[in-house]
Amino acid sequence: MVLNNNENDNWLFEISSKRGLFELNFKELWHYKDLIFLFVKRDVVTFYKQTILGPIWFIIQPLITSFVQYVIFSKIADIKSDGVPYFLFVLAGNVLWLYFSECFKATSEVFRSNQNLFGKVYFPRLIMPLSIVLSNLIKFGIQFVFFLFVLGYYIFKGYNVHPNIYVIFLPILLLLMMLFSLGLGMIITSLTTKYRDLTFVISFGISLYMYITPIVYPTSLVLEKLPESMHYLVYLNPLTSILDFFKYAFLGSGHIDVFGILYSTVFSIIIFFAGIFVFNKTEKNFIDVI
Numbered sequence: 001m002v003l004n005n006n007e008n009d010n011w012l013f014e015i016s017s018k019r020g021l022f023e024l025n026f027k028e029l030w031h032y033k034d035l036i037f038l039f040v041k042r043d044v045v046t047f048y049k050q051t052i053l054g055p056i057w058f059i060i061q062p063l064i065t066s067f068v069q070y071v072i073f074s075k076i077a078d079i080k081s082d083g084v085p086y087f088l089f090v091l092a093g094n095v096l097w098l099y100f101s102e103c104f105k106a107t108s109e110v111f112r113s114n115q116n117l118f119g120k121v122y123f124p125r126l127i128m129p130l131s132i133v134l135s136n137l138i139k140f141g142i143q144f145v146f147f148l149f150v151l152g153y154y155i156f157k158g159y160n161v162h163p164n165i166y167v168i169f170l171p172i173l174l175l176l177m178m179l180f181s182l183g184l185g186m187i188i189t190s191l192t193t194k195y196r197d198l199t200f201v202i203s204f205g206i207s208l209y210m211y212i213t214p215i216v217y218p219t220s221l222v223l224e225k226l227p228e229s230m231h232y233l234v235y236l237n238p239l240t241s242i243l244d245f246f247k248y249a250f251l252g253s254g255h256i257d258v259f260g261i262l263y264s265t266v267f268s269i270i271i272f273f274a275g276i277f278v279f280n281k282t283e284k285n286f287i288d289v290i
Contacts, residue, residue, distance in 0.1 A: 029124055039131035043106075044138055058142040062098055066091040073216045082218045082253035083160050088150060092247050093215035095147045099140040100177045100239065101206050106132045107185025108202055111193050111282070126279065129186055133178045140174070151250060162252030169249065173242050180238060180268040183275030190282035213239045218254055238264040 029036075066087055073079045074086035081089035107129045154161050192198045214222070222234050234240055241260030248254050 029127065029130070036127055036131050036134065039128065040135040040138070043131065043135035055142060058139050059146045062091060062094045062143050062146070065098075066094050069094075069216050079217050080221065082220060082247075082251075084251045084253045085154055085159050085161070088154050088159075088161065088251065089218075089247070089253065090216055091147055091150060092251060093213075093243055095140070095143045096173070096177065096243060096246050097210060097213065097215050097239075098143065099136055099174070100181050101210070102136045102139065103133045103178065103181035104185045104188075105202065105206060106136070107182060108188035108192070109199070110185070110189045112189070112199070126276075129182055129189075129279075132185075133182055137174070137178075147250075160252075163250050164248075164252060166245070166249035166256070169245065173246055176242055176264055176268045177239075179272040180264075183268070183271035183273070186275030186279040187271075190278040193282055213237055214243055219244050220254060235260040235263060238267040240264075 069090045070087045073090070074081070079086075110125075110128050110132070151161065151163070155163075188198060188202065219234060219240060223231055226233065235257060241257050241264045244254050245256050245261060248256050
């Protein structure tokens with residue numbers, strides 16, 4: 001058997017472990033765009049396959065969550081909502097929060113839930129977390145349309161709700177949440193290949209994180225309770241400024257903290273590249289560890 005070692009041969013693919021830890025090969029990812037589409041389709045379809053209500057479940061989730069929060073935190077705890085209807089206030093927060101939490105939870109289980117697939121065939125491993133944020137973007141779109149219908153109802157009824165020009169920044173807010181959830185999820189999934197205990201902490205941690213994020217209460221309420229010298233602690237959570245921006249843009253409640261948004265932007269970018277670093281480092285030998 002004779003092998004042709006012609007130096008002029010043009011190879012279609014070259015698989016090598018010698019890649020930079022911060023490398024993000026957009027050309028390779030684009031080449032596998034059809035695979036990304038298949039993964040996105042799989043994630044969306046399997047969510048409501050063999051269900052009676054189908055995609056309506058995407059709407060039921062924020063609806064029921066917001067209603068329960070309305071009863072507990074508004075009717076019982078009497079928490080205010082910056083002058084806007086409380087149900088609409090928490091619905092706005094939940095629609096954005098659910099996108100982050102679903103992306104984070106799914107991304108944090110990428111290595112563990114796809115170990116059989118990763119061990120059989122090669123494709124850029126970053127395709128999997130990317131498909132997760134894109135499929136959840138479709139779910140967000142359905143929930144966001146529902147939110148707009150509810151928003152329109154309250155506006156029609158004459159409530160104190162005032163959407164403004166800042167709504168045009170929604171894609172940027174989504175991008176920041178995408179970078180943050182991707183980066184954080186990739187760090188966690190890389191750690192769980194070695195430390196399985198973290199899988200039990202994720203569900204508890206995400207629930208706790210929700211209640212230190214201004215979803216069921218306005219940021220102004222926390223600022224009132226804290227001394228002025230400690231106000232910066234509120235904005236250490238990168239989601240605080242993003243949610244405040246979203247609520248101000250669509251509801252006209254609260255305010256926009258410019259420095260908070262800048263902090264959230266820088267923090268999300270740093271976490272994203274940190275996630276790529278850890279993810280690329282782990283994917284080279286995770287099959288031997290998991």
